[in-house]
Amino acid sequence: MFDFSIVAKWFDNLLRVTCGLGDFWVILIECVLVGLAILLAYALLAIVLIFMERKVCAYFQCRIGPVRVGWWGTLQVLADVLKMLVKEIFVVDKADKLLYYLAPFLVIVASVGTFSFLPWNKGAEILDFNVGIFLVTAISSIGVVGIFIAGWASNNKYSVLSAMRGAVQMISYELSLGLCIISAVILTGTMQISGIVEAQTGPWQWLIFQGHIPAVLAFIVFCVAGNAEANRGPFDLAEAESELTAGYHTEYSGMGFGFYYLAEYLNLFVVSGLAATVFLGGWAPINIGIEGFDTVMNYIPGILWFLGKTFFVVFLLMWIRWTFPRLRVDQILNLEWKFLMPLSLIILVLMTICVAFNWTFTIV
Amino acid sequence: MRRLFLRNDFSGYPLRKDFNMDPERNMYSTEDDIEIDTTTEWYLTDSGDLKSVSHSLFTDDDFVVNIGPQHPSTHGVLRLQTILDGETVKHIYPHLGYIHRGIEKLCENFTYPQTLALTDRMNYLSAMMHRHALVGVIEEGMGIELSDRIMYIRTIMDELQRIDNHLLYTACCAQDLGALTAFLYGMRDREHVLNVMEETTGGRLIQNYYRIGGLQADIDPNFVSNVKQLCKYLRPMVQEYLDVFGDNVITHKRFEGIGTMNEADCINYGVTGPAGRASGWKNDVRKYHPYAVYDKVDFEEITLTHGDSMDRYYCHIQEIYQSLNIIEQLIDNIPTGEFYLKQKPIIKVPEGQWYFSVEGASGEFGVYLDSRGDKSAYRMKFRPMGLTLVGAMDKMLRGQKIADLVTTGAALDFVIPDIDR
Numbered sequence: 001m002f003d004f005s006i007v008a009k010w011f012d013n014l015l016r017v018t019c020g021l022g023d024f025w026v027i028l029i030e031c032v033l034v035g036l037a038i039l040l041a042y043a044l045l046a047i048v049l050i051f052m053e054r055k056v057c058a059y060f061q062c063r064i065g066p067v068r069v070g071w072w073g074t075l076q077v078l079a080d081v082l083k084m085l086v087k088e089i090f091v092v093d094k095a096d097k098l099l100y101y102l103a104p105f106l107v108i109v110a111s112v113g114t115f116s117f118l119p120w121n122k123g124a125e126i127l128d129f130n131v132g133i134f135l136v137t138a139i140s141s142i143g144v145v146g147i148f149i150a151g152w153a154s155n156n157k158y159s160v161l162s163a164m165r166g167a168v169q170m171i172s173y174e175l176s177l178g179l180c181i182i183s184a185v186i187l188t189g190t191m192q193i194s195g196i197v198e199a200q201t202g203p204w205q206w207l208i209f210q211g212h213i214p215a216v217l218a219f220i221v222f223c224v225a226g227n228a229e230a231n232r233g234p235f236d237l238a239e240a241e242s243e244l245t246a247g248y249h250t251e252y253s254g255m256g257f258g259f260y261y262l263a264e265y266l267n268l269f270v271v272s273g274l275a276a277t278v279f280l281g282g283w284a285p286i287n288i289g290i291e292g293f294d295t296v297m298n299y300i301p302g303i304l305w306f307l308g309k310t311f312f313v314v315f316l317l318m319w320i321r322w323t324f325p326r327l328r329v330d331q332i333l334n335l336e337w338k339f340l341m342p343l344s345l346i347i348l349v350l351m352t353i354c355v356a357f358n359w360t361f362t363i364v
Numbered sequence: 365m366r367r368l369f370l371r372n373d374f375s376g377y378p379l380r381k382d383f384n385m386d387p388e389r390n391m392y393s394t395e396d397d398i399e400i401d402t403t404t405e406w407y408l409t410d411s412g413d414l415k416s417v418s419h420s421l422f423t424d425d426d427f428v429v430n431i432g433p434q435h436p437s438t439h440g441v442l443r444l445q446t447i448l449d450g451e452t453v454k455h456i457y458p459h460l461g462y463i464h465r466g467i468e469k470l471c472e473n474f475t476y477p478q479t480l481a482l483t484d485r486m487n488y489l490s491a492m493m494h495r496h497a498l499v500g501v502i503e504e505g506m507g508i509e510l511s512d513r514i515m516y517i518r519t520i521m522d523e524l525q526r527i528d529n530h531l532l533y534t535a536c537c538a539q540d541l542g543a544l545t546a547f548l549y550g551m552r553d554r555e556h557v558l559n560v561m562e563e564t565t566g567g568r569l570i571q572n573y574y575r576i577g578g579l580q581a582d583i584d585p586n587f588v589s590n591v592k593q594l595c596k597y598l599r600p601m602v603q604e605y606l607d608v609f610g611d612n613v614i615t616h617k618r619f620e621g622i623g624t625m626n627e628a629d630c631i632n633y634g635v636t637g638p639a640g641r642a643s644g645w646k647n648d649v650r651k652y653h654p655y656a657v658y659d660k661v662d663f664e665e666i667t668l669t670h671g672d673s674m675d676r677y678y679c680h681i682q683e684i685y686q687s688l689n690i691i692e693q694l695i696d697n698i699p700t701g702e703f704y705l706k707q708k709p710i711i712k713v714p715e716g717q718w719y720f721s722v723e724g725a726s727g728e729f730g731v732y733l734d735s736r737g738d739k740s741a742y743r744m745k746f747r748p749m750g751l752t753l754v755g756a757m758d759k760m761l762r763g764q765k766i767a768d769l770v771t772t773g774a775a776l777d778f779v780i781p782d783i784d785r
Contacts, residue, residue, distance in 0.1 A: 061548040157429045161451070161766070233542055234614060237767075245436065325614050326542030328767045329451055 002301055005123030034126060038116050042266060049265040051077045052311075053318060060322040084261075087254035092155060095251065099153035104252065104259035106146030111263040111270065113139040117193055118273045119282045121302035125194045132193040133185065136274065137178050140229070143263070144170045147231075147238065147248050150260075154251035162247030165329050166231065166238030172336040173228040173235075179344035180222040183351040184278045187211050187360065197282035203289035204361060206281035212361050214350040219279040221344050223316065226271035228332070231264065233321040237329055272313035273306075280309045365404050369461035369784060372398045378469055379743075421457055422447050429766075433462045437540050437770040440780025442754065444769070451765050456758040460751075464784040471744035476502055476576060476711045479744065484570045487749060487782030489532055490724040491567075492518075492525035494782075495574040500655060501720035501731045502576050505713040512657075513701035514578045519656045520591065520694050521561070521573060522722070523687040527598070528557045529725035530680045530687070533777045537677055538609045540774035541618055546609035553601050560590045576711055578704030591695050595688050602684050610677060619674035623760040623772030626671055633759065634752035637727030638679040639776050643671025649723040661693050673775035680777070712739050724749045726777040746785060750778030 015026045051066075051074065058065030066073030091100065117136045119125040129135055144167055151163020184207055185191055188199040200206050208215050228235035239247035249260045276282060283302030287294040327335070354360055367374065373393070376383055384390075402418045409415055422428055432443040441462035447454040467486065471479045483494040496518060503510065535550025558568045563584040565573040573580050584590075609615055625633070630640040636647050648665040650658040666682045668675040713735040721730035727749030734743040753776045761769055 057544070061545050062552055063548065157427070161429070161448075165451075236542065322545050323608070324543065325538065325546075325609065325612060325618065327614055328618060328765055330765065331617055 002121070003123045004121045004302075008123065038112065038126065042112060042115055042262075045269055046262045046265050047077045047081065049269055049314065050080075050261075052314070053265070056315065056318045057322045060319075081258075084255060084258040089254040089256050092251045094155045096153040096155065099149045100251075101256075103146045103150035103153060104256050106149065107143050107263045108146075108259045110140055110143035110146060111266045113142070114270045114274075115266055118270070118306075119193050119197050119277055120306055121283050122197075124303070128192060128194050131191045133181055133191050133196065133274075133278070137174065137181065140267075140270075141171075141174065143267070146263075150252070151248040154248070156251050158244040159248050159250050162238045162244045162250075166248060168329070169235065169237060169332055169336075170229055170231070172333060173225045173340075176221055176336065176340040176344040177225040177229055179341070179348055180218040180225065181274075181278060183214060183218050183344070183348045184211075186348070186351050186355055187215070193277060193282075197277060197284055200281040201284045201287070203287040203294065205287070206279070206284065208279045210360050211351060211354065214347045214354060215279060217343070218347045218351070219275065221340055221347065222275050222279065223313065225336075225340060226275060227317050227320060228336070230267040230271050230317075232268060232317065234324040234326050235332060236321075236326060237332060268314060268317060269310065272317060273310045275313050276306065276309035280313075282306055282309075365406065366400060367461075369464040371461075372400050378466065421445070422455070426454070431769065433459075437773060438780065439536065439773075439778075442778075442780045442783070444757070446766065446769065448766060451767070453761050453764055453766060453769055456761060456769070458754050458757065460754075460784055462784065463781050465781075467785045468744055468746060471741055473740060475739045476713065476741070479741070480575065481572070483746075484572060485781060486746070486785060487724065487726070487729075487779040488569050489529040489779055490525060490726070490729065490749070490782075491569070491571045492521045492573065493722050493724045494729055495571070496522060496656070497720055497722045497724075497729050497731045499574045499576050500722065501718050501733045502711070502713060504720055505716060505718050505733060505735055506576075506711070508577055508705060508707075510578065511701040511703075511705065512699045513703055514705075515656045516694055516698045517579060517583055517703065518574065519658065519661070520691055520698075521565075521571075522656070523690045524557060524561055524591070525571075526687045526725050527684055528554055528561070529777075530684045531557065533680050533725075534605050534610070534677070537774045538605075540770050541609075541615065543609050543612075543615075546605060549601075549605060549608060553598065556594055556597060560587070560594050563587060563590065575704065577707045578702065580704075582703040583698070588695055588698070591691060595692055595695075598684070598688060602681060606681065610681060616674060618767075618771055619677060619775065620670075620672055622673045622764065622768045623676075623757075623775060624670070624672045625756060625760050629756070629759065630671065633756040635727075635756050636752065637724065637749060637777070638666070638683060639676050639726065639753055641666055642668045642675035642679045644669050647728065649721050649728050653721065655720070655722060657694065658690075661690050663690050673771055676775040676777070710739055712737060713741070721747065726750065726779070727753065748782045748785060750776075750780070750783040753778045754783055 012026065012030070015021050015029060021029075054076070055065045055073075066076035069076040069079050091097065114136050116126045117132055147166040147170070148163045151159040151166065184196065187207055187210060188196045190196060190199065200210070204210070208219055211218070231238050239249070244250075249257050252260065283306040285297040285300055285302070285305050287297060366372075370378075371393070373395070401422065402420045404416050404418050406414060406416050426447045427449070429446050429448055430443055431446050432438040433441040438444065443459040443462065445457040445459060447456075467482045470482060474482075480495060480498060483498045484491040486494055531550050531554040535547045535554070538544070538546030538550065561571065562568050564581065564587050565571045567573070625635060625643055627644045630643045630645045640647050644667050646652075646665060646667055649655075650663075651665050663686045666679050666686065668679055713733065715735055715737040717732070717734050719730055719732045721728050723729075728747065729749050730747035732743075732745040732747070733741055736742040757769075757772060757776070760772055
C-alpha cells in the first residue's frame, strides 16, 4: 500500500533542510499548498458530481441528458459554472444585507470544513485530530446556521418557511447521524479518522463486515440520515420546488446561489465519503484472507478505493432521490424521532454488547 | 362578495346588455391593481332594506402567503391567498382572473363558427370535450342529426383526449410530490397519444377538430391501426406508473386522508368528475345524460369511497383503463358515411335556450346557449370544470399542512385557463 506520508515528509524535508527555511515559512507554504489543493479538489468534484447527477437522472428518466457541449456533454457543467460566475449578484432591496451576504459563506465554510476531513489515501488525511470524526459533526452544523440565516435575511415568506423546515430537519437528523458514528467509534475504539480507517485494514475488517448486523443497520440509518442532512430528495423539503419555489435560496443569484449549489453537491459527497470511511473502510482495500487476491487488491492505490466507494454511495443516494416522492415535514420528523432515533439507540446498545462480548467478526 | 375575474378597480358589469362597450371608456389600465383585503356581505333587513357589512379577509397577526400567481404547483396563474399558522393552513382565498380573456363576452360578438376557436383554449387538456359541448349545443339548437360515423369518431377522440389528460394528471401528481422520474414516464407516454391524434387533427395541444355539423377532416388512413397499437402499448404502462409512483409508500402517506371531502359536500360544492366520484358521487355525464355513442358502449363508472387524494388518483388511473375499453369497442366498428354534413354559409340558431353538457376530463363541462335567432349568440355561458374544484379547496384544506395544499391541488386536476375563461 502506497503511503502518501512519504511524499509529505520529503516535501517537508525539502523546505526545511534543502532550502533551510524557518518554521513559520515552512508551515505557511505547506498550508497554502494544501488549502489550494482542497479548494481545487472541491471545485473539480462539484463539477464531476453535477455532471454525474445530470447523466444519472437523465438515464433514470428515459432521457439522454446534456450531449451538446463537449464530447457527450462533458463541458456542459463548465459552461454552467462560467455562466454562474458572470451573472450579476442581485440583492433584494429589503433584505438584511449583512446576513444575506454572510449566509452563503457559512454554508460553504461548513462544507469545505467537513470536506477537509476525508481520508484520501494512506497518509493523506488532511485534518487528522484525535477527535476528528466528532469535529466533523460539529462543523457540519454550521451549515444549518447558513441555511437558517439565508431564509431569514431574504425577507421572503417562502424562504422563511423553508429555513424553518431546513433547520428542524437538519438538527433532528444530526442526532441519528451522530449516534451511528458513535457506534462505529465503539467498534474501532478511536475517533481519529486515520485510526478508524487503520482499524479496517486486513481481511474482512471493513466495519460493515466486522460489526455485522449492527454495523449494517447503522450503515443504512447513516445513509438515510445523511441524505436528509444533505437536504436531498426524498428529504428535500427545504427547497421543495413545487411548494416553496426554491426555498431558502429563492432570492439568491449568481455565485450566491452558486455557493448553495456547490455546497449541496459537496455535502452529498461528504456524507457519502463519511459513510465510505466509517463503514466501508475508507481507502482500505478489500481483503479476504487469501494471499494472492489480497496482494493484487493492495496494489490498487488507496485514493481509487476511496473514490470508488464514495461514488458508489453517491450513486445509491442519487438512485433514491430520483425514485421517491418527497415526504411531508411532519412525516420527516416522525421518521426521525419515532423510528430512526430509537433504532440508532438500539444499534448503539447492540454494538456495545457485541464489542463487550467480543462477538465481532474477525479472522486472525 | 368580491370581484372574481376582473380587476378590483373595474367599474360596471360587462355581461349586462346595458354595459357601455365604448373603447374610450374601457381603456387598458397600466396602473397596479388595488388590493382589497375585505369582502362585502349583502343582506336584506326585515324592513326590506339592502344592507352591507364588510369582513376582512385576515387579521394583522396572520401569516399570509400568496401561493401564485407565479408558482410551480398551481399549474398556471392561479393565486391562492393562504393564511398560515406555522405550516398549517387556516384559510385559502382563491384570486382568479390572471388569464381571464372574457371568452363568454367574446362569444356574444363572434359568429358561431368563430366561437369554436375559443373553447380549445380553455382547458387545453380537454380541448376535444370542450369543443364537443359547444358544437353539441349549437347542433341541438339547429336540430342537426349527425351521422353515426361522426359520433363514433367524436367518442373515440373524446376518450383519447381523456387518456391524454389523465396521463398528464398522473405525471403532474408525481411532479408536485417531487418524483420527477414518474413525471417523465407520464410525459413519455402522452407523446404517443398526441402522435395518434396529431395524424388526424394536425394539432397537439389545440385540436380544432370538431365543426358544427361534423368534423374538420376525415380520420387518417392509419388512425385505426395506430389507435389499436396505442391501446396495446398503454395498458402495461399504466401499471408502471403505479409501480414507480402510485403504490409507493410515501405516495400513500402523502395522499391518504388529504383534501378529504365527503359525498354530501361534493354535491354541495359541485365537485364533479373524478374528484367527486372518488367520494362516491355517481355523476358521470356519459352514463346519466349520454351523448354521442356513449349509450351504446359498455363501460364502468368508477366510484370510490374515501374521497381523499389517493382515491382521486386511483379514480384517474382506473378511468384510463375504462377509456381504453371504450376505444377498443368502437375502433373496429367505425361505420362508413359522411364525416361532415354540409351547413349553410351563415349559421343561425333559432330562438331558444339550450344546455349541453359533456363529461370533461376533470368534471362536467356544460355550455348554455341563449339564442335570439341571430348569427351570434345572445348569451353563451360555460360551466367550467375547475372553478368548483378550486372553490372547494378552502373547505378541503382547513387545518392541513401547506404541503397538502400542493398535493390536493395536484390530485384535484384543475387547469387555470378553464377556470378564468
